[in-house]
Amino acid sequence: MTNKKMDPVALIRREIELLESKVEQLRDRLMTDAHRAIDKAKAQAEKAREKLKAEQTKLGELQKKAKAKMDSRIQKQVDRAHSAVDGARELELDAKAVMIMAKNQLAELKGDYQRAKALAKAAQDAAKNFDSKTKAAPKKVTTKKAAVKKVPAKKAVAKKTAVKKAPAKKAAPKST
Structure with missing residues (x-):
């Protein structure tokens, strides 16, 4: 019967191993989520950049036409092109903000991982102290x-x- 029962130190070590594996899995999952968010933010920024370039070229063409013929229809198109360029700039700024948030989240995840690692080490040290105290006591x-x-x-x-x-x-x- 006593052979089948696990001593408290083995239980603590087993619990530490389980916690470390959970921390590792959580870290991996959070890191992949952060990388996905960064990739998504980069893709949004790239789309916004492409749209901005397209709108700027469109605006340039419209401005050339407006110089040639300055009537009310062309002025309206120029105004729409300006608003589209402004919208594209806002999209690019939003994409940059998403990238910054993703980088901050990645930094927080690294901090969480380091804290979890420190807690696991503290638990191991406590188990070692417990072992040494139980042998002498x-x-x-x-x-x-x-x-x-x-x-x-x-x-x-x-x-x-x-x-x-x-x-x-x-x-x-x-x-x-």
Whole structure:
């Protein structure tokens, strides 16, 4: 029976290993999510850049036409092109903001990983300290426990006899 039971140190080590594997899996998952977010932000920035270039070329063409013919229809098209360029710039700024947030998230993930790693190391150190204390302590603990058990046992017997006498006295006045 004692061979089948695991000692506390082995249980702690097993728990530490499980926690480390969970931390590693979580770190991997978070890192892949962060990389995906960065890739997505880069793709958005690239699309915004391409759209901005296309709109700028369109704007350049429209401005050339506007110089040749300055009527109201062309002016409206120029205004639309300006608004499209402004929209593309906003898209590019948004994409850059997403990239910055993804980089910040990646930095936070690295910090979380380092904290988890430090916690796992602290747990291992605690397990080692526990091992070293349990090897030296059993002799002291057994002698103190034996001495402590004798004294309370005598007090407990005295209290039990006092408790038994008290209800007997109280029972007599109730019956009369």
